[in-house]
Amino acid sequence: MKCKQFLQELTNYLDGALDARTQSELEEHLTWCHDCHVVHDTTKKTIEIYRDSKLYELPVELASKLRAAIMDKCRGSKKSPCSGAASASVTSEAEDELPEGDAPPQHSH
Amino acid sequence: MGAIQPIVTGPASEELALVHAAKGGDDAAFEELVRRYDRNVFRIANHITQNREDAEDVVQEAFLKAYRNLDRFQGNSKFYTWLVRIAVNEALMKLRKRKPERFVSLDEDIQLGEESVPREVADWSPNPEQQYGQAELKEILTKTIQGLPPGFRTVFVLRDVEGLSTEETADALELSIPAVKSRLLRARLQLRERLSRYFKKRTLGEATS
Ligand SMILES: [Zn+2]
Numbered sequence: 001m002k003c004k005q006f007l008q009e010l011t012n013y014l015d016g017a018l019d020a021r022t023q024s025e026l027e028e029h030l031t032w033c034h035d036c037h038v039v040h041d042t043t044k045k046t047i048e049i050y051r052d053s054k055l056y057e058l059p060v061e062l063a064s065k066l067r068a069a070i071m072d073k074c075r076g077s078k079k080s081p082c083s084g085a086a087s088a089s090v091t092s093e094a095e096d097e098l099p100e101g102d103a104p105p106q107h108s109h
Numbered sequence: 110m111g112a113i114q115p116i117v118t119g120p121a122s123e124e125l126a127l128v129h130a131a132k133g134g135d136d137a138a139f140e141e142l143v144r145r146y147d148r149n150v151f152r153i154a155n156h157i158t159q160n161r162e163d164a165e166d167v168v169q170e171a172f173l174k175a176y177r178n179l180d181r182f183q184g185n186s187k188f189y190t191w192l193v194r195i196a197v198n199e200a201l202m203k204l205r206k207r208k209p210e211r212f213v214s215l216d217e218d219i220q221l222g223e224e225s226v227p228r229e230v231a232d233w234s235p236n237p238e239q240q241y242g243q244a245e246l247k248e249i250l251t252k253t254i255q256g257l258p259p260g261f262r263t264v265f266v267l268r269d270v271e272g273l274s275t276e277e278t279a280d281a282l283e284l285s286i287p288a289v290k291s292r293l294l295r296a297r298l299q300l301r302e303r304l305s306r307y308f309k310k311r312t313l314g315e316a317t318s
Binding site: 007014034043049057074077 | 136139140143144147148151152155156164165168169172173176177226227230231232233237238246247250251254265269270272275290293294297298300301304305308
């Protein structure tokens with residue numbers, strides 16, 4: 001296995017998504033290639049540092065403030081009639097960006 | 110030895126029960142869903158928009174949209190994945206408004222830049238994050254991820270910070286699985302490269318101040 005190939009498989013390796021044979025080839029490469037060993041090790045650390053970092057934690061007070069505002073708006077949106085022109089115009093801005101059901105939308109780019 | 114541990118999320122059946130109740134008009138059930146996922150949506154929105162006010166708006170708009178459109182959620186995917194998709198869309202719209210000139214579309218195919226080829230192969234010190242104070246470390250991590258194009262950092266945040274699977278990330282971003290994988294690889298490598306500047310082992314003679 002060459003370094004370039006190692007790099008291509010790195011993400012699958014880190015995610016544990018390789019077949020046994022590719023994985024053992026990759027691990028064999030790691031035993032003698034110092035550069036790839038470092039790249040693997042530090043990439044793994046990069047992921048762990050970001051995962052463990054408390055970046056953008058939502059403060060408790062802000063969470064309750066937002067939750068109250070959300071529930072307020074939700075109840076407010078319920079009061080308008082479910083059918084007819086009035087409610088249609090309220091929801092129309094939401095419609096175009098919202099994916100249909102669970103399936104990815106079929107529009108093309 | 111290589112694999113990173115997956116993040117475990119709550120049982121899906123419990124989530125589905127809440128969604129059913131909310132669909133039936135139970136606002137307390139919907140509020141529970143908000144409580145369950147507001148932190149995640151806030152974090153994702155902040156990572157994408159890099160702006161706290163925008164992130165607060167995204168949290169509100171995403172949940173409101175989910176509430177109004179609950180009927181259209183059919184349960185083929187997890188509610189959380191569906192919610193993330195709505196939130197990502199909202200966050201990207203904010204970003205486009207704020208920085209139209211710098212915006213890179215999610216489905217634009219970005220060629221493997223030189224930056225993705227590892228150049229820095231110096232090993233890191235054993236506990237790099239402990240070299241810095243918590244505030245300083247946060248600043249380094251924020252600055253570093255800000256430097257990535259939005260399409261890269263979004264994939265990285267969903268996969269590696271929020272712990273969505275490759276399939277769920279593809280679903281939430283409306284990208285193919287290979288596109289998610291290639292973006293994830295490049296995001297990881299670019300972050301690694303940039304963090305190496307801060308975390309690499311100091312060689313003898315360098316001051317540790
Ligand atoms: Zn190598």
